[in-house]
Amino acid sequence: MEKISVQHLNFFYGVKQVLTDISLPIDDRQITALIGPSGCGKSTFLRTLNRMNDTIAGARAEGQILLDGENIFAPTMEVTQLRARVGMVFQRPNPFPQSVFDNVAFGPRILNGARAQALTALVEASLRQVGLWDEVKDQLGQDALRLSLGQQQRLCLARTLAVQPEVILMDEPCSALDPLATLEIEELMRRLRERYCIVIVTHNMQQAARVSDRTGFFWLGQLVEYDATQTIFTRPRNALTEDYITGRAG
Amino acid sequence: MSERANWNEFLIGAVIRVIGFSTIGFVILIFFFLLQQGAPALTQTSPGEFLGTRWYPTLELYGMLPLLLGSLLVTATAIVIALPLGVATAVYVREVAPSWAREILKPLIEVLAGIPSVVLGFFGMTMLAPFLRETLNLPTGLTAFTGALILAYMALPTMTSVAEDALDAVPKSYRDAALAMGATRWQTIWRVSVPAARTGIMTAVMLGIGRAMGETMVVLMVTGNAARMPTTWNSLFLPVRTMTATIAAEMGEVAAGSAHYHVLFFIGILLFVITFMINLAAAPAILAKRRRGGLR
Ligand SMILES: Nc1ncnc2c1ncn2[C@@H]1O[C@H](COP(=O)(O)OP(=O)(O)OP(=O)(O)O)[C@@H](O)[C@H]1O
Ligand SMILES: [Mg+2]
Numbered sequence: 001m002e003k004i005s006v007q008h009l010n011f012f013y014g015v016k017q018v019l020t021d022i023s024l025p026i027d028d029r030q031i032t033a034l035i036g037p038s039g040c041g042k043s044t045f046l047r048t049l050n051r052m053n054d055t056i057a058g059a060r061a062e063g064q065i066l067l068d069g070e071n072i073f074a075p076t077m078e079v080t081q082l083r084a085r086v087g088m089v090f091q092r093p094n095p096f097p098q099s100v101f102d103n104v105a106f107g108p109r110i111l112n113g114a115r116a117q118a119l120t121a122l123v124e125a126s127l128r129q130v131g132l133w134d135e136v137k138d139q140l141g142q143d144a145l146r147l148s149l150g151q152q153q154r155l156c157l158a159r160t161l162a163v164q165p166e167v168i169l170m171d172e173p174c175s176a177l178d179p180l181a182t183l184e185i186e187e188l189m190r191r192l193r194e195r196y197c198i199v200i201v202t203h204n205m206q207q208a209a210r211v212s213d214r215t216g217f218f219w220l221g222q223l224v225e226y227d228a229t230q231t232i233f234t235r236p237r238n239a240l241t242e243d244y245i246t247g248r249a250g
Numbered sequence: 251m252s253e254r255a256n257w258n259e260f261l262i263g264a265v266i267r268v269i270g271f272s273t274i275g276f277v278i279l280i281f282f283f284l285l286q287q288g289a290p291a292l293t294q295t296s297p298g299e300f301l302g303t304r305w306y307p308t309l310e311l312y313g314m315l316p317l318l319l320g321s322l323l324v325t326a327t328a329i330v331i332a333l334p335l336g337v338a339t340a341v342y343v344r345e346v347a348p349s350w351a352r353e354i355l356k357p358l359i360e361v362l363a364g365i366p367s368v369v370l371g372f373f374g375m376t377m378l379a380p381f382l383r384e385t386l387n388l389p390t391g392l393t394a395f396t397g398a399l400i401l402a403y404m405a406l407p408t409m410t411s412v413a414e415d416a417l418d419a420v421p422k423s424y425r426d427a428a429l430a431m432g433a434t435r436w437q438t439i440w441r442v443s444v445p446a447a448r449t450g451i452m453t454a455v456m457l458g459i460g461r462a463m464g465e466t467m468v469v470l471m472v473t474g475n476a477a478r479m480p481t482t483w484n485s486l487f488l489p490v491r492t493m494t495a496t497i498a499a500e501m502g503e504v505a506a507g508s509a510h511y512h513v514l515f516f517i518g519i520l521l522f523v524i525t526f527m528i529n530l531a532a533a534p535a536i537l538a539k540r541r542r543g544g545l546r
Pocket of ligand 1 (some may be wrong): 037038039040041044045056182
């Protein structure tokens with residue numbers, strides 16, 4: 001089922017065009033990977049999906065992005081509600097310098113001033129979802145910055161899940177992590193796939209091949225090829241894609 | 251390089267070192283001078299008396315409590331007024347104002363810090379005090395509150411710029427995380443940026459306390475200088491006398507070497523110790539800030 005439909009998206013930082021005529025469907029309960037060389041606009045594309053680019057002066061988007069059929073650029077779209085529905089995990093783990101509990105409780109508190117009991121349950125459920133509960137259940141009051149980087153990244157994921165989003169965007173979520181922590185995150189993604197629509201940007205070809213259902217290849221702000229991950233990695237239609245995934249270009 | 255150039259290098263280095271150490275030396279000298287002049291107070295009067303509630307030097311009553319509490323009352327009130335204003339101004343300048351407004355406001359705030367205190371005291375006496383007397387229906391406008399208002403104004407520029415630095419140092423990634431969860435700009439500011447900057451904001455408070463505690467001219471001019479115990483709630487709207495004002499007002503008339511003279515120095519020691527401790531408490535944060543690129 002189609003969750004997001006991007007239609008003829010152009011994107012500009014001031015006068016500099018970074019994305020050109022991007023169109024693609026993104027399915028629910030699937031993992032969609034975006035790959036491409038540095039500077040080709042993957043992060044920019046990801047950040048248009050939850051309108052995080054709105055915070056950058058001079059940034060401007062053209063075209064349409066439909067979320068469940070509704071244009072996210074429409075004036076009736078509340079950007080805070082959009083971001084609650086489309087969560088994001090960043091490249092470097094960025095927990096707040098607050099306790100583990102307060103980190104996960106942040107979203108529910110600001111969005112609906114959640115009541116204490118419901119909040120405790122929600123925090124526990126979110127931490128369980130990312131497999132962190134057993135590791136931190138005795139130190140919920142501890143400063144989140146004292147966790148290991150891998151734990152911090154899973155905490156950030158739990159923080160996003162606590163908002164109960166429909167879509168989860170991940171921008172190179174493993175690039176700051178060691179191989180073991182990376183595998184943990186990938187394992188998590190496979191589990192979360194049952195319930196969420198996941199879009200991940202990655203520089204790691206194997207990772208895209210391992211976890212994703214569909215892969216899109218970006219090149220200089222254009223979407224060169226978008227297909228089932230298997231197809232992209234075994235018989236890409238475009239020569240540029242082939243060169244990139246085999247390491248001859250990029 | 252000639253030997254002569256080397257010799258010059260050495261000379262310049264030596265001179266700078268001597269100047270550098272001599273400033274530290276002066277601070278130590280001043281402290282010993284204070285000690286030397288203040289210590290006799292402990293033998294000439296009975297020190298237990300210092301904790302008394304009556305300051306009447308003419309009757310040889312040297313109770314310092316009214317002065318100490320006067321200083322504390324004025325300082326604490328000033329900080330309670332200045333802290334929310336300072337943080338709000340910092341938040342406005344750093345997080346809300348468009349860049350052109352920031353360019354105007356930042357130097358303007360620095361200029362405020364440069365207004366001589368006697369000018370502010372004059373303003374307090376002639377404008378603020380009569381205004382407060384009439385609007386609050388007080389017997390006199392020269393009160394602890396009047397002093398606190400002006401001290402708050404004086405502490406504001408430093409507190410604002412230190413708090414603003416602290417906000418500036420909050421990583422963008424924290425704000426991004428909050429915004430990406432659907433937080434509004436205000437939620438992001440109050441629940442993420444300000445709490446993350448709390449160490450720096452505490453530094454601002456410490457510096458503000460140090461500034462207000464040591465200020466003399468303004469309190470001398472506008473607080474009324476009655477050495478009474480500020481024990482009731484309405485004391486805030488009555489005259490008080492601070493430690494600094496006492497020294498400034500009485501040192502000129504006292505006979506050198508008398509008990510009164512030494513007691514005034516003893517008050518100086520107290521002030522020195524209090525402000526030193528406050529600065530010491532603020533030091534780690536200030537040093538960390540210097541290392542990151544300086545107090546602006
Ligand atoms: N805030 C900004 N202002 C102006 N230009 C920007 C901004 N952010 C990114 N760009 C430019 O937009 C282009 C796309 O950047 P983007 O970060 O989307 O690339 P990316 O594919 O994510 O690269 P990487 O793989 O290195 O993360 C780059 O040329 C970059 O220089
Ligand atoms: Mg990127």
